[in-house]
Amino acid sequence: MKAISVLGSTGSIGTQTLQIAKEFPNQFKVVALTAGKNLDLLIKQIHHHRPEVVALANENDLPELKERLNQLKSREKDFSNFNPHLFAGSEGLNIAASWNTADLVVTGIVGCAGLLPTLSAIQAGKDIALANKETLIAAGPVVLPELKLSGSRLLPADSEHSAIFQCLQGTPWPENARLSTGIPTPGLKNILLTASGGAFRDWSAQDLKNATVKDATSHPNWSMGKKITVDSATLMNKGLEVIEAHYLFGLDYEHIEIVIHPQSIIHSMIELADSSVLAQMGWPDMKLPILFAMSWPKRIETPWKKLNLSQVRKLTFLEPNTKKYPCMELAYSAGKTGGTMPAVLNAANEEAVGLFLEEKIHFVNIPKVIEKACEKHKQDLKSDPKLNDVIEVDKWARKEVRSEVQKHSHQMLIAT
Amino acid sequence: MKAISVLGSTGSIGTQTLQIAKEFPNQFKVVALTAGKNLDLLIKQIHHHRPEVVALANENDLPELKERLNQLKSREKDFSNFNPHLFAGSEGLNIAASWNTADLVVTGIVGCAGLLPTLSAIQAGKDIALANKETLIAAGPVVLPELKLSGSRLLPADSEHSAIFQCLQGTPWPENARLSTGIPTPGLKNILLTASGGAFRDWSAQDLKNATVKDATSHPNWSMGKKITVDSATLMNKGLEVIEAHYLFGLDYEHIEIVIHPQSIIHSMIELADSSVLAQMGWPDMKLPILFAMSWPKRIETPWKKLNLSQVRKLTFLEPNTKKYPCMELAYSAGKTGGTMPAVLNAANEEAVGLFLEEKIHFVNIPKVIEKACEKHKQDLKSDPKLNDVIEVDKWARKEVRSEVQKHSHQMLIAT
Numbered sequence: 086m087k088a089i090s091v092l093g094s095t096g097s098i099g100t101q102t103l104q105i106a107k108e109f110p111n112q113f114k115v116v117a118l119t120a121g122k123n124l125d126l127l128i129k130q131i132h133h134h135r136p137e138v139v140a141l142a143n144e145n146d147l148p149e150l151k152e153r154l155n156q157l158k159s160r161e162k163d164f165s166n167f168n169p170h171l172f173a174g175s176e177g178l179n180i181a182a183s184w185n186t187a188d189l190v191v192t193g194i195v196g197c198a199g200l201l202p203t204l205s206a207i208q209a210g211k212d213i214a215l216a217n218k219e220t221l222i223a224a225g226p227v228v229l230p231e232l233k234l235s236g237s238r239l240l241p242a243d244s245e246h247s248a249i250f251q252c253l254q255g256t257p258w259p260e261n262a263r264l265s266t267g268i269p270t271p272g273l274k275n276i277l278l279t280a281s282g283g284a285f286r287d288w289s290a291q292d293l294k295n296a297t298v299k300d301a302t303s304h305p306n307w308s309m310g311k312k313i314t315v316d317s318a319t320l321m322n323k324g325l326e327v328i329e330a331h332y333l334f335g336l337d338y339e340h341i342e343i344v345i346h347p348q349s350i351i352h353s354m355i356e357l358a359d360s361s362v363l364a365q366m367g368w369p370d371m372k373l374p375i376l377f378a379m380s381w382p383k384r385i386e387t388p389w390k391k392l393n394l395s396q397v398r399k400l401t402f403l404e405p406n407t408k409k410y411p412c413m414e415l416a417y418s419a420g421k422t423g424g425t426m427p428a429v430l431n432a433a434n435e436e437a438v439g440l441f442l443e444e445k446i447h448f449v450n451i452p453k454v455i456e457k458a459c460e461k462h463k464q465d466l467k468s469d470p471k472l473n474d475v476i477e478v479d480k481w482a483r484k485e486v487r488s489e490v491q492k493h494s495h496q497m498l499i500a501t
Numbered sequence: 502m503k504a505i506s507v508l509g510s511t512g513s514i515g516t517q518t519l520q521i522a523k524e525f526p527n528q529f530k531v532v533a534l535t536a537g538k539n540l541d542l543l544i545k546q547i548h549h550h551r552p553e554v555v556a557l558a559n560e561n562d563l564p565e566l567k568e569r570l571n572q573l574k575s576r577e578k579d580f581s582n583f584n585p586h587l588f589a590g591s592e593g594l595n596i597a598a599s600w601n602t603a604d605l606v607v608t609g610i611v612g613c614a615g616l617l618p619t620l621s622a623i624q625a626g627k628d629i630a631l632a633n634k635e636t637l638i639a640a641g642p643v644v645l646p647e648l649k650l651s652g653s654r655l656l657p658a659d660s661e662h663s664a665i666f667q668c669l670q671g672t673p674w675p676e677n678a679r680l681s682t683g684i685p686t687p688g689l690k691n692i693l694l695t696a697s698g699g700a701f702r703d704w705s706a707q708d709l710k711n712a713t714v715k716d717a718t719s720h721p722n723w724s725m726g727k728k729i730t731v732d733s734a735t736l737m738n739k740g741l742e743v744i745e746a747h748y749l750f751g752l753d754y755e756h757i758e759i760v761i762h763p764q765s766i767i768h769s770m771i772e773l774a775d776s777s778v779l780a781q782m783g784w785p786d787m788k789l790p791i792l793f794a795m796s797w798p799k800r801i802e803t804p805w806k807k808l809n810l811s812q813v814r815k816l817t818f819l820e821p822n823t824k825k826y827p828c829m830e831l832a833y834s835a836g837k838t839g840g841t842m843p844a845v846l847n848a849a850n851e852e853a854v855g856l857f858l859e860e861k862i863h864f865v866n867i868p869k870v871i872e873k874a875c876e877k878h879k880q881d882l883k884s885d886p887k888l889n890d891v892i893e894v895d896k897w898a899r900k901e902v903r904s905e906v907q908k909h910s911h912q913m914l915i916a917t
Contacts (some may be wrong), residue, residue: 108803228748271800356807372521389775400817427641465522
């Protein structure tokens with residue numbers, strides 16, 4: 086439970102802060118309120134949050150506030166022993182801003198009027214949810230040294246600076262929970278894998294019947310090996326990535342989603358518990374993710390081409406077409422089954438893509454032979470496999486696909 | 502300097518890894534290579550990187566590799582004492598994958614063939630740059646317990662999983678450098694502030710001459726206070742945010758950019774030293790950044806509306822029009838001047854916006870009176886101000902703007 090002071094409680098930031106405190110009563114407790122002229126709203130806020138201290142900007146308004154509080158106390162029995170400390174004027178705001186019991190001070194006073202109370206809170210060593218940007222703009226050179234002295238921390242509440250702060254922070258809590266170890270990071274809710282849509286993203290399901298090896302090995306955005314380029318065309322690549330993400334980041338399959346993003350600029354996203362989404366972007370070039378894996382935890386300075394979003398102009402998104410791309414569903418299903426099933430899916434797919442590249446099976450039959458192998462494996466599924474089990478089912482699935490294609494060699498070349 | 506092993510060095514991931522090692526010779530040293538059949542390329546790689554150990558997938562190819570290495574040794578004097586350890590076959594790959602001197606193993610072998618060597622590297626406790634997704638897909642239940650046992654860390658090199666990993670990580674190094682204290686986070690190169698474009702984003706510069714208070718206080722995306730809504734319309738809000746970002750995140754003004762993003766879904770971005778860009782997204786609702794400032798470092802589970810990019814459909818970007826919006830340049834200039842100048846800019850702007858809301862000055866004259874006040878302040882600039890200096894110039898600037906507007910009250914109401 087965090088104890089919160091709200092400076093400027095009746096303004097836009099203040100009222101939203103109090104809405105949040107109201108929505109999450111187990112997380113936040115309001116101990117101090119300061120306001121300007123809107124006594125009607127302030128009284129309502131006092132009524133709900135029962136702060137320890139209230140301060141008004143203007144001394145002349147103090148008698149009316151006292152009068153209204155007395156009315157409240159006589160009207161509602163529940164409030165008869167409610168006696169918040171009341172202050173007013175510049176000194177009063179400072180007292181409320183540095184109130185002893187507060188952990189965090191939300192500074193919602195607009196303009197330069199917010200500077201002095203914010204400075205008081207900083208000098209008192211409070212953490213600051215900074216919505217009053219004037220504190221820094223007008224008095225940056227004064228405020229920064231004070232932060233160092235008091236150990237106060239600025240947590241930007243402006244949407245832009247919060248975005249930057251969130252990007253810098255990632256998922257900071259707890260410190261050691263951000264590695265991909267199969268255990269979900271606290272606060273991570275959903276993974277959103279982006280997919281370019283592959284070679285056939287602009288083809289209709291009907292047109293896929295005419296797909297050739299040349300068509301399937303021409304990726305619109307990425308330059309990659311042949312096998313993975315075909316996997317992109319079937320979207321099996323994305324399905325396999327769903328399973329990989331499940332093991333790396335520890336989320337259930339219901340929390341791993343696919344979104345089609347033809348420009349391949351956003352390489353994937355995470356959705357956090359509070360609904361915030363973080364995305365990583367760059368030109369489609371494998372060198373960048375490889376470099377980060379090599380340089381982690383540092384970032385190495387590169388002279389590589391800067392991402393220019395004004396040049397990209399637009400990023401588009403659409404839901405994946407599961408009918409056109411049955412491989413996605415096959416992968417989700419194999420992932421959910423777990424055990425040796427993903428190994429069968431993967432081996433059957435490798436074999437089917439190999440046969441496709443050898444022109445022994447038509448593009449649209451790739452998912453069909455994979456599905457058949459997975460179906461057949463159900464009776465032999467091992468739910469807690471050892472390495473040998475994995476190697477064995479891998480061999481079995483390849484053999485199974487090869488013999489299936491051989492058996493129906495004519496049909497396999499026809500899209501039905 | 503990190504010592505790197507590359508499994509599958511002649512494949513797509515392997516060659517890119519070696520390009521990176523070549524481009525950053527002070528960061529990476531290649532100690533082990535494994536390859537399949539492309540001996541021509543492998544010899545070139547050995548020639549450049551001089552690894553300690555080389556392993557081939559196929560034992561039958563080993564004599565040819567030895568022969569070629571002997572040719573190299575006799576041809577180039579520099580290589581006469583170069584005697585890398587040579588291995589082949591499945592066991593050979595495992596030896597190279599777990600090579601003693603390596604810090605990091607990049608697993609670029611496509612398909613299930615990569616599983617066993619990757620597992621060897623994991624069992625040897627190496628950090629793994631994981632590009633071989635089959636390791637997890639086929640053998641997730643086998644690999645995850647091994648990671649725990651050996652302390653090996655998986656660093657995803659797939660672009661999608663790297664994106665997720667980067668979003669989780671933020672800027673992880675060093676641990677304590679991610680707070681907004683005015684000292685730049687290592688690896689942070691540029692800040693990209695997004696701007697909706699405000700109330701007049703679809704108006705021409707000419708049309709602005711007809712702008713009224715009602716027009717300027719209707720924000721297309723955000724519901725905010727009046728003053729800040731006018732600041733959005735002049736883009737002074739973005740200019741002030743540039744100054745705020747400078748103080749919060751410690752970057753020079755040349756490294757803080759503005760990009761117009763009409764949908765206000767990306768709330769801002771950071772560009773990292775290696776050219777990777779991280780973005781934070783959400784619906785335009787101040788509750789989210791306020792909540793994160795309140796809940797930091799935790800994320801609190803909310804029932805708030807999930808961001809749905811397929812529903813948003815597109816995000817667009819364009820460069821800001823500095824002619825139409827002179828306030829941006831005024832802010833950059835005041836920021837670069839520093840000292841008391843941003844305080845003057847801020848106070849002059851507050852006063853000018855106040856006068857605009859009182860209908861005493863036309864919208865297009867807001868930047869003009871601010872510029873005049875800043876110009877006039879140059880002679881009294883304090884470069885290392887104390888709190889009193891800030892408060893004094895704030896008062897001075899307000900008075901200055903008021904008297905300027907009074908003096909030219911008729912012209913001030915006309916857009917020229």
